[in-house]
Amino acid sequence: MTDQSRETAAKPSLLRRLGELLQRRPKAEPIRLTAVPVNLTTGVQLVWDGKPFLMTLGNVALEVHPDLALGGEDQNGLREWIVRARSAAGDPLPRFIRIRSNETALLGRQDDLQTLLFAYDLSVADRHVRIDCRAGSLLIQPLDSERQTSLSAFEQPSALWAARRERLMRLPIVVGRPIAPVDDAEALEVIREVNEIIAREAYREQDDDGVAGGIIAFPDDMPVVIMGDVHARADNILRVISEGGILAALEADQACLIFLGDLPHSEASDELEDMTSSMFVLDLFCLLKLRFPKNVFYIHGNHESFSGEVSKGGVPQGLLFRKYLRKRRGKAYVSEVEALFDSLAYVVQGNGFAACHGAPVRSAVDRRTLVNIRRYPGLRHEIVWNRLRQSSRPAGYGKGSVKRFRRTLDLPKHAPVIVGHTPMSRKDTIWMNVGDIQGHHIVYSAHAHRLAVFVARGGEAWPLELIPDRAAALLEAERGR
Numbered sequence: 001m002t003d004q005s006r007e008t009a010a011k012p013s014l015l016r017r018l019g020e021l022l023q024r025r026p027k028a029e030p031i032r033l034t035a036v037p038v039n040l041t042t043g044v045q046l047v048w049d050g051k052p053f054l055m056t057l058g059n060v061a062l063e064v065h066p067d068l069a070l071g072g073e074d075q076n077g078l079r080e081w082i083v084r085a086r087s088a089a090g091d092p093l094p095r096f097i098r099i100r101s102n103e104t105a106l107l108g109r110q111d112d113l114q115t116l117l118f119a120y121d122l123s124v125a126d127r128h129v130r131i132d133c134r135a136g137s138l139l140i141q142p143l144d145s146e147r148q149t150s151l152s153a154f155e156q157p158s159a160l161w162a163a164r165r166e167r168l169m170r171l172p173i174v175v176g177r178p179i180a181p182v183d184d185a186e187a188l189e190v191i192r193e194v195n196e197i198i199a200r201e202a203y204r205e206q207d208d209d210g211v212a213g214g215i216i217a218f219p220d221d222m223p224v225v226i227m228g229d230v231h232a233r234a235d236n237i238l239r240v241i242s243e244g245g246i247l248a249a250l251e252a253d254q255a256c257l258i259f260l261g262d263l264p265h266s267e268a269s270d271e272l273e274d275m276t277s278s279m280f281v282l283d284l285f286c287l288l289k290l291r292f293p294k295n296v297f298y299i300h301g302n303h304e305s306f307s308g309e310v311s312k313g314g315v316p317q318g319l320l321f322r323k324y325l326r327k328r329r330g331k332a333y334v335s336e337v338e339a340l341f342d343s344l345a346y347v348v349q350g351n352g353f354a355a356c357h358g359a360p361v362r363s364a365v366d367r368r369t370l371v372n373i374r375r376y377p378g379l380r381h382e383i384v385w386n387r388l389r390q391s392s393r394p395a396g397y398g399k400g401s402v403k404r405f406r407r408t409l410d411l412p413k414h415a416p417v418i419v420g421h422t423p424m425s426r427k428d429t430i431w432m433n434v435g436d437i438q439g440h441h442i443v444y445s446a447h448a449h450r451l452a453v454f455v456a457r458g459g460e461a462w463p464l465e466l467i468p469d470r471a472a473a474l475l476e477a478e479r480g481r
Helices: 003-010 014-024 112-118 160-175 184-199 234-241 246-251 276-291 317-329 331-343 367-371 377-385 399-408 471-479
Strands: 028-030 043-046 053-057 060-066 081-085 096-099 104-107 129-134 137-142 149-153 204-206 212-217 224-227 256-259 296-298 347-350 353-356 417-419 440-443 451-457 460-466
Touching: 028 137, 081 112, 096 112, 112 460, 137 149, 160 234, 160 246, 160 276, 160 471, 184 276, 184 317, 184 331, 212 367, 224 234, 224 347, 234 246, 234 256, 234 276, 234 451, 234 471, 246 256, 276 296, 276 317, 317 331, 399 417, 440 451, 440 460
Parallel strands: 028 043, 212 347, 224 256, 256 296, 353 417, 417 440
Antiparallel strands: 043 137, 053 060, 053 149, 060 081, 081 096, 104 129, 129 137, 204 212, 224 451, 347 353, 451 460
């Protein structure tokens, strides 16, 4: 036998290694849940049936729901689950984690995010239970024999998807008009009204010229929902507004929704030159701003421009958007859109967090400079265009920039600093502590298959991952009935 054949014989085949791994996985017995709790001592398997169940870890009760589309079917063929604290079911701002198909989740106190969301106490182990999601079926394995884990079925007044659909159907009533592109003849009046609101926008200090400054500063008791880049995906905005109690909180002036720039210009390769979706998403913002002038906010990104510098894949989207709007709605309307873009703030801050579109500035500036940012074109460009420093981007920002940004805004040491602009992959939507910078997070809300937002409240911030619905089409179909 040659040395090569001996080496080959010594290595187990891939199939054999896979078999060994499968044999080492804990056994999971199929189980059917009833209202009577079942205490787990070994692994169990729950076959996908599209029904929620209750899981209790020690003293903490968690609801586990299938994440279904607005019609009650699997989301784009995905069978995924969300886990939320039962005690938070009436909370206007959602708090949950997602279990993706073909992924594993570990529940327990060692996860800081879960401890924040679910208020784990000492009855919950550091590693309490493992959940493997396989095409929607769940393998649930208790990991601590001294802590209790139980499962039971429960009836809910309304399925989460049905409640979400009801909120979506109510949105046109709340806004006072159809959720659709504004009639071209009316569009100029609408955007002028919006520009008047932004000129005296809530929570903005005036700059030294007496106009709305570069920072939106929310009161400490105001929760906020932060969307990253949208890039003309109106369905993603509608998905966020219809989630949990967000719409009701906007109505009650108990929360704010923030768009971190890059509202227009699709990034889909077959839609780069199509500006109809960009016009619709701009109209949607205007409708929301008119209805919620103190609760919906939009800050400047690098795509809030008609400049030839704004392009994707060689397509000059800024120039094309100007041309499209002028042809559809006229020169005066284009001037009002330019005025809208020019009047947007660049930074938002609240109780223990800050956010901007692209990057905190690298230089040491004081807060008043950011309020007066219109006097500093270099700072404006840096905030919306710059990205995290990498070997291929030596002029990018780094840990020192984030620290200085916090000091400028008088924020705690590890306060969340949330940016968009730089998705780190085409699959995911949230990236935490990016660049090994504690509290530095990136959120992206423009994927077609899933999106993310951050929720910030009471000095805490947590991410939520959502799967979009075809909400605009559903609303259009409802109007046609």
